[in-house]
Amino acid sequence: MPLPLIRDAHLNYPRVGHAFFMRHGGVSEGIYASLNGGVGSKDSRDAVMENRRRMAEAIGVAPDRFLVPFQVHSNLAIAVDRPWAEDERPQVDGIVTRTPGLAIGVTGADCGMVLFADPQGGVVGACHAGWKGALNDVAGATISTMLGLGARRDRIVAVLGPTIAQKSYEVGPEFVARFTDIDPKFSRFFKPSVNEGHSLFDLPGFIGMRCRAAGVGLFENTDRDTYSDEESFYSYRRATHRGEADYGRLVGVIVLR
Template sequence: MKIEAPLLAALPGIRHAFFTRQGGVSQGIYASLNGGMGSNDDPAAVTENRARMAREIGVEPGALVACWQVHSADAVVATAPWTRDDAPKADAVVTRTPGIGAAVSIADCGPILFADPEAGVVAAAHSGWKGAVGGIVAATVARMEEQGAHRADIRAVIGPLIRQASYEVGEEFVARFLAEDKSFARFFAPADRPHHALFDLPGFIRLRLEQAGVGQVEDLGLDTYPDAARFFSYRRATHRKEPDYGRLMAAIALA
């Protein structure tokens, strides 16, 4: 049902999980632990799935909070639970309030969980390529600092996401990165098809974490695309011509 990162599991008073697709009640293409409120799954099933996730990290079902994710560089602070209708449009949740589960949903994009155990501040961020380029990591760390965290004390973990071997992109995608910094060429490898390349999203996210001054970074090294038994994948669902796809969740909370 969940994967834990050694870097975070060692911290007292902090509960976290990168949830797999296993251990829920959803059926069909959403089987079984689909956390996607934006999917076309049965809302009652998604609600039950998210309640199970909340219990795994020791919070009440209504206290597992996530944003309306819009591939932005916006991070928000949660001091109390909000409803789906009230959720802000942003891509990271920061909290220093015990009992609040900061959560993100993903289906190939990168989930990043952050914790400063000394200051008692945690965060969850959703980073696809747009967020990584746009600055979601820097924004999350800045919000954590506002809540009392110190960059050098922050631990960050990159969870399951689409990895380079599975992430083929076109020339325009590559050009967008090189226009910002020619050195970003190191995040691209040749693809089998002409005029295409393979993009290293987790490597780029790690760069952003290092640029933000995060003290310790761990990458779980897990690829969502080839592992259909454990992970949902937007790209895999698209290649299979499936009508929709489930969403994975990652969450962190102060006990």
């Protein structure tokens, strides 16, 4: 049975394959049920690797050519042209390639997973943008790395996968200050919450701003809220609110044919 996944029409090119995988179709159990792609979770490693194998098959590559970095909430991005061993995963949050048949991806569970493609230039990329990565412009770093491989800004299409929505992302005043201390104009990404002194943060909107500021030709948001749609997605914040010990990870991946 095909894995449940999301594909965006704006990335439908003959040379490009992509997927934002949902949480069903795997072998993990309990709070990880069922397509947990996070090797950093406390889930059974065998289960996660089987889930990754199924994702690789769905995107049309061998498991050893399905690459997801060790994410550290940074603004670091690298270009890759060959597979790496699982214990050699680079500690970055952006990954770019022009090598056909090399599927590159990132994980998320509320954080933004952004897939990039310049189909004419033959360059694709992916980045993991939580609030720290977004604030420090991991999207811009990933786009700059794509330019180094021959991409052109105005040809790049960027698509944001399932991400926590503003209505679900309440933050305190100290969080808002992290942004407005850097640029007071960032206040537009916050609106008052029903809880006094708190705000709702528009992470998808902020990521979109970063992509547009970097000059991409098109930015699209799949507009799926990981927090409120438990049937389809994992959510770090939902798990935290419930006092659960851990949470599963979604995967977004892109490949050149």
